[in-house]
Amino acid sequence: MSKPDTMQRSRGQLATAYAPHSLFTFEGGSGACFALPSPGNRTAGDELRPNTQRMISEQIQEYFEAWATRARRGTNLRHDVPLNLAVDGRVISDDAVRVRFGDLAFQVPDRVGYVPFPLSFVCTRCKLHRHSDRVERLADEAARFRNACPSGADNCANDWQQLDVVYAHWSGNVEPITPKYRSWQDGQVRDLDRCTSCGSDRFLLHRPPGRLGNWEFQCVNCKLPRPMQQRDLTTLEELGPLLAQNQALPAEINMEPVSYRASAAYYVHGDRLLVFDQERYIQLLGSAQTTLLSAFLSTEYGYPPTNLDDAEKEALLQAAGQSAQWDTYRRVRDLIATLERMPQIEPAAIAAQREMIARQEAEWNETVFAGQFEAVEGIDRACRERGDYVRRFDPVRMALEHKTLTEERLQGRQMPDGKSASVDVTILDDFLFPDDLDADARARLLDQVRLRRDLLGIEEMRLVRDVRVCEYTFGYTRTSSSPVVMRDKAGSAEMPVRLRLFDKVPVGDRALHPVLCLIQSNEGLYVRLNEACLLEWLEANQIQLPVADPGVRLGGRLIEQFARMANDEDVRFSRFLDEYRRERSVPRLAYPYVYTLLHTMAHHLLGISASMSGLDLGSFGEHIFVPDLAFLVYRRGMTMDLGNLSSMWRDRGDPAYGNEVLDRMVDPASLRCGSESVCNHRGGACPDCLLIPETACLTRNELLSRSVLIGRGFPRWDAEGRALTGYYEVARRRTRADATP
Structure with missing residues (x-):
């Protein structure tokens, strides 16, 4: 076969619309072609660290495994579904799904090959x-x-x-x-x-x-x-x-x-993940790090450590070569005791010394004393069994990613242009205030922002200027984007849709399957909810939480509950969330409800941001951090980030109402739906209110419901079928109570 021609398009187009094995026409609508992988794409080794590449390969393995499990159910078929009809034969070894990391080439899509097709x-x-x-x-x-x-x-x-029509089949053939x-x-x-x-x-x-x-x-x-x-x-x-x-x-x-112009002719498959500089916490996900991982989570979420006396601590620190730090620690601790007996000493000076002691203890708890923690059964199980969790829903991974995000992006880091990497919306910097506001006007603006933040039950909200994400595509399906398809002539039978890898291309002296990677850096909005408010909301709706010792944070209890749910096929979080597609099937458990709350609020913020920033809904992405009660929404795109979100925040600020973004979120009308009765019947989420393009949503628009924010209904999977008290309602009640003299 002769060498195919190649063409260049934007990287986003080459990884999706013109990805390998897609059908397309050139501008003008004539001349149908079939896209082929190009050997001319450069590797992404400079942009992607080895650990990130490993995480991508693990996600692809998990994707194929989950796909095969769902596609092989064979509902109402007369035979078992062969594995080869569910997934590409090139990922099958000994009748099991195995994606070989060494067979993948991580590439930046700069060009794609093509040949005329169909030749009919x-x-x-x-x-x-x-x-x-x-x-x-x-x-x-x-x-x-x-x-x-x-x-x-x-x-x-x-x-x-x-001809502009082809034969297509769910096996992936055309x-x-x-x-x-x-x-x-x-x-x-x-x-x-x-x-x-x-x-x-x-x-x-x-x-x-x-x-x-x-x-x-x-x-x-x-x-x-x-x-x-x-x-x-x-x-x-x-x-x-x-x-x-x-x-x-x-x-x-x-x-x-099928017309080759129809979406049914080709669906590209991929995923995304956050990209970080350091791997200090992410490395704890390794199978040999279970003890350290359990200790980290125990420390992070307030579980009490094993009581160690000074002699035991000193022995452990000596063995770790930190005797000098121990001596300094004891001197400062003794100094605090002395200062506390001196009434003339300012309390702030004592507080500063205590903070230094607390930081040192926290550091030792994560490192030297880590093995001395007695992890509770739920945390220990989550660390041992997390290999079976779907990565995007794994709360342990979420906790480590949030910790890394906090240290790399949310805490005081500066960008090369001198701007802060993230800014709290109740503080702001000169680049985020509207022009020509004096000091008094700025103060009034921030007061109004704080009020609306509290009315929404938000503890912290930040504009992040450097959200780094890798989106990638690795394979495709035809006739359906989901693992099964139904056709009238087959009655109620579900037929398997075959997930296929991109064909191999020469890379050096080998032939490898390309994984097309888009590395982006854009702006985002980070939101963390108020834990006390969230606990009150769970209690108001009689949503079950595991019992925990005083001082244990809600995030730890959520991780424990997820570990228990993972062994229950009726409530676990599978790749395609089939458990939450059924009506009245899931009891009121905290983890799915907290996820739904965070996810719904993220979509609420996305909808308002899209209407005010000039960005369309499909150009946003989201990331959920359930144990830390937080989420991140961000602009997706390979074109230059023109500061759409920071410009939106600056332009929508006003001393009379703080910022229009938060003011719109507080307004009950912002969650009204044009399909009100129909929307409520299907659980409170539809294209008129909360749904966004499936390619932009983490869950393909599952686990969403307006009812978690404003009440007047319940998610369709809620087994009790009793109307909820909305989170915004609880937050307003708390804010009014705090404002009462």
């Missing part, structure tokens, strides 16, 4: 159909098309139109429309490409208006009609032996005509 043509005058099997033979064969004309070569109009028909005979696949009556290989293609299924071929010689149909080769080879035994449905094997 119809004469615009006489309707004669012709096709070519190979691109390199197309020119020679097209010159002879006129020889088959029913009117004779001399009278042929020679006006050929490339073929040009031809009269050829594939069948299973005598234990093998046989092709029939001639008329069964006269043996002619010339056919007309009739294309009446309406459904594509009404198209049909007709023999030029004997006028015998032939329905336009084809059977998928991969599926026929697997299920052919079962057809004669009536153990397989013809509808499972039949391909369907």
